[in-house]
Amino acid sequence: MTKQSAIELKNITKVFGKVVANKNVNLTAYRGEILSILGENGSGKTTLMNMISGIYFPDEGQIFIDGQEAVIASPKDAFKYKIGMIHQHFKLVDAFSAAENIVLGLNEGKYDLKASTEKIKEISSQYGFEINPEKKIYTMSVSEKQTVEIIKVLYRGADILILDEPTAVLTPQETERLFSILRRMRDDGKCIIIITHKLHEVLSLSDKVAVLRKGEYVGTVITAETNESELTEMMVGKKVSLNIDRSEPVDPVPRLVIKDLDCIDRNGIKILDDISFTANSGEILGIAGIAGSGQRELLEAIAGLQQVQCGEIVYNDPKTGKEENLRNKTPMQIRDLGVRLSFVPEDRLGMGLVGNMDITDNMMLRSYRKGRSVFLERKGPKDLAQHIIEDLEVVTPGASTPVRRLSGGNVQKVLVGREIAAAPTVLMAAYPVRGLDINSSYLIYNLLNEQKKKGVAVIFVGEDLDVLIELCDRIMVIGSGRITGTVDGRTTTKEEIGLLMTKTEQQGEVQDE
Amino acid sequence: MNKTFFHVVKRDDMPLWKAWLIRGATIIIAILLVGIISTVVTGKGFGETYEKMFLGVFGRLFEGKTTMLWKYLQDIAILLSLALALTPAFKMKFWNCGAEGQALMGGLASIICMIELGDKLSYPLLIATIAVTSMLAGALWGVIPAIFKAVFNTNETLFTLMMNYIATQIIAYYVYIKGGGSNVINPVAAGNFPAVGNNKYFVNIVIVAAITVAMFIYLKYSKQGYEISVVGESHNTARYIGIDVKKVIIRTMIISGALCGITGMLLVAGTDHSININSVGGQGFTAILMSWLGQFNPFIMVIMTAIVVFLRLGVAKVADSAQLNSSFSEIMVGIVILMLVGCEFFIHYSIKFNKHKKEVAE
Structure with a gap:
């Protein structure tokens, strides 16, 4: 021995x-x-x-x-x-x-x-x-x-x-x-x-x-x-239950309709190829795929951060019933149309938040332009910061702590909290639990579920297939910028999704011959 | 055996009071060091060195003579105004190294107005024209690199630096023409800032004081100041919330350049009533350090410039009385600034000695 x-x-x-x-x-x-x-x-x-x-x-x-x-x-x-x-x-x-x-x-x-x-x-x-x-x-x-x-x-x-x-x-x-x-x-x-x-x-x-x-x-x-x-x-360090409850979607209606979307990246390589799908209200649509298959570009194209070659991004306004095409609009123009689109990007501190700013100033990112004054209004954001700290149990010395000092889970709570506070009709989240501890992850899943129950169209880009299968109503699989299949979250298996993830590559090889 | 005797660890948790204690101690040590070096070099007594230093800055203040004090405040004002001008650009992480040239161009606009329009316009109108043109000239010199940065993503550090040399040569050329082949322009009487009481620096000082307060408010409480911070931290975040990054870069450099232009005006219309290639005298570069040492906070910058100018004037007097030239004072100021920058290392990092290895060896 x-x-x-x-x-x-x-x-x-x-x-x-x-x-x-x-x-x-x-x-x-x-x-x-x-x-x-x-x-x-x-x-x-x-x-x-x-x-x-x-x-x-x-x-x-x-x-x-x-x-x-x-x-x-x-x-x-x-x-x-x-x-x-x-x-x-x-x-x-x-x-x-x-x-x-x-x-x-x-x-x-x-x-x-x-x-x-x-x-x-x-x-x-x-x-x-x-x-x-x-x-x-x-x-x-x-x-x-x-x-x-x-x-x-x-x-x-x-x-x-x-x-x-x-x-x-x-x-x-x-x-x-x-x-x-x-x-x-x-x-x-x-x-x-x-x-x-x-x-x-x-x-x-x-x-x-x-x-x-x-x-x-x-x-x-x-x-x-x-x-x-x-x-x-x-x-x-304590017992945790590892179940995500999934409710049935209540009267889903098409909220966001994407038609034939094409995007090319800086080097002229097609990063999104002929993407068409519909995100329904009151439903969580999962997006699965190998990292870098175009998930980020897809969300950024919808959020107005990525130039689109062709195709349409149609938003159905639940209040007015009008259809708005969001294609190639800037984030500002999208907001001015009254489209309440929230986006939790993959890069939290590099895109969603400013690491060196405190929680209050980060709350302001979305709302600082409001009003005619040339000066900032900090009262509202400060209350919101306080509210999020209490509701989501953000561990921080206070609302004036720079967010980069917070742990990964707390950073994400601040970001998701802000995006949800905007009362979105569409909520997109890219890898929202990456790097989070188990408790924070389940808190985020619950927040997404709550939004779903409120009738929000939730789009969730995830990497853990077990979670996608447990959380999402439908799962769309993306491979090399193409949709390779859409499956029902309640009936699918990991192996099925795994096969779809690599499907285009194989097809591509066949075509090359 | 273990090669590393110590290692350096980053920290960002030092309480504010402790950080300022380190900075304060550094300043005191620096001033003591300057005194010791001065004493050794000049061969005068230690006490006498400081006495001379005080005299060089404040003059015979205790006998009721305030001339030197005003000169001290004036020198602070000029250096401070350049530091303030650079600050919005720096907060945006746009490294404007062209304060020298932007100020010279502002000064050039002033002197042209004074010479060419001095007898054509009424005094208030002339002053207004000087103010507007000098701001425009500085802004122009600042916005050119900004446009190239925004559109072609050129390196702004090199670009702004190069613009300095162009400005210097333009001034040299102008002086050559107007000075009739000599390298001086005789002081122009028209368009001078008014003296308040007997004090010709008063207006300059008031203007810079006003800019200090305004800059503080602009950066901290205005929407534009907020946009500058966001762009400085991350272009991606700015894009994400819909800030037009190009617009902010260009707008901020117009402000930065225009403020440098104002400094040029203060130097030409408010102080020298003339211009030469050394009118700004390298302060555009010292100002870069002042903005950094002031941590982009206008009020801390006041303190930092006050210390640096104190040493510059004081040591110059010490050097003068020992028949040393002005380079001595510049060397001393350099040492102090180096120490101030160096002390930031101990605020942001801590040094750990690897003592556990010894125990093993025993």
Whole structure:
């Protein structure tokens, strides 16, 4: 039973300013084992792994590799200890090929791309990767890019692999493929550490689960001996029910009708291709798809932030019964038409809010123009800020705290609160629970459900298929800028949506031949 | 063994009073340092150095002579007015490095009005014309880079900087023509700001005081000021709520340039009654630092400019009495500003020493 640990952390502490990211964390991982690090966003998973891979340096504590104490002060040191990290955000040079990216920064003496390519092929066949070493990064799908990142660390001889939320950007099928590769690596004697907050993945993949909560180490359990609700309780610290109630839509009428919408991006590439759909009042329409398939552009086109090539965006005004075409109108013009369109963008602090402004001033973003005066009216926004802080239980020292100081969940409450306060008839939300803890996520789902009951047409762009299936009335799947199918949220399955997500790519290949 | 002896950690939680304590302490240390260096270089006593410094700034104030005090306030006013002019642009994250040129163009407009229209217009009309044309000239010099930024997304730092050299050469050319081949224009009598009592700086100081208050209100309480903040923080947010980013960039640079133009007017019509290529004397660049050190708050800028001008005048006197030239004073001011900028590091970051490693070694 004296198995040699591959990596052992002892009393690791890391503090950023006042925020304790990790406190006295103890962790052991063995070779031939997959260890999941489970925790909510902000529980310190990534910080901990960054310390192992040399990006941060711990304030206190020790790291042991193969029983020897190690000082990992830079990513170079990490490589020396054969530690490789696959980050959530890929760090690849777009204009280079896969092979070029893999050897980049290596000092092997001679630059011999042919030999490197051979070695890459060897690694690929050993673990079952499918990769073309000559392919340029910018032509690759997300899953291919991830493969390159993994091969990159294997090429450097890593035998301790850390993967930060590797499945966040993958379809269910791609996830399965990744998992089988990871299992093969484990059987090969490598130590795999995977960071995640998806419970079912933890259960299906890992041998052991280490749980972090608010920077503190809660415990390690053997996966086979635990279940979903026990893990959730460890993660959150209390029992939570994981059910979203879904009511039947009440008299849905078409609120927003999109017809044959086309958009091109800055490089002239078609990003939205012939999109037609209807969003009904009193209904949640989910939009599923691989990240970057045109979801953002679609919402921005509706909100008046994205130039539209052709097509129509017709809004049916519930008050007057009139039809308004919103195509290529600015957000100002849309508002002047009396269209109450609220939009919770994906980039909260870079688009929806101003990080350096306080909550009151952020409330004003939507309403500051009101009135003829050249001066600002801060009373209304201040009351609204107070109201949102109380109603949505925003944790903040006060209404005059800059929003960037708030945690992710509270930032999102402020943003969603403001957008809902405008009494919308259409509410669009892009990845509204990304990075949020479980409690905040469920609060957001409930807010969306409330709006639905009020007769608002809700459009919800999500990434977690389980949630989409539980929350939405209809789910529209988008792939490479095209609608690949619309399914009923009550009857569909994850696999069905997963297949639709990748459908256009396959069709495209067929057409090319 | 461990290579890193200490590491630097970002923080943004320092209480305001503590931050200002650090800044205040830095200022005191800086002034002491200037005194020590001055004493060493000039070979005079420590006390005497400060006495000279005080004399250089306030003169014989205690004997009831206020001339030097007014000169001090005037110098503050000029530097402050440039810092104020830059502030709306900076808040928008538009790095206007062209205060020098924009002020020179304002001054040029003033002197042209004074020379060409001095005997043609009545005094009030002449002053009004000077005010309007100098603002327009400054605004023009500011809006050209703004238009290029808004339309072609050119780099405004380089563009505004280049505009300075063009302005300087235009002034040199004008002086050459009007000065009859010499590099001076004799003071023009027409269109001078009135002296109040015996004090020719009074009007300048009042104008800048008014701009200070107005700028504070504009930035904090007006809708345009709010738009500037939003554009400065994120163009995407501005787009999202329907602010026309191009319009705001151009509008704000018209304001910034026009205010620089006013400074040019204060220098030409209100002070020198003449112009040369050194009329602004590099203060357009010092003003950049003043705006930053004042954290874009007009009232803090008053304090910062007061300190910098105090040192400039005071050390100049010390240098003068020791037969050193004016560069000495500039070096000292440079050191102080460097220290003030440097102390911000300790406000935004903390240094952690890696002591735990030692325990392991033992």
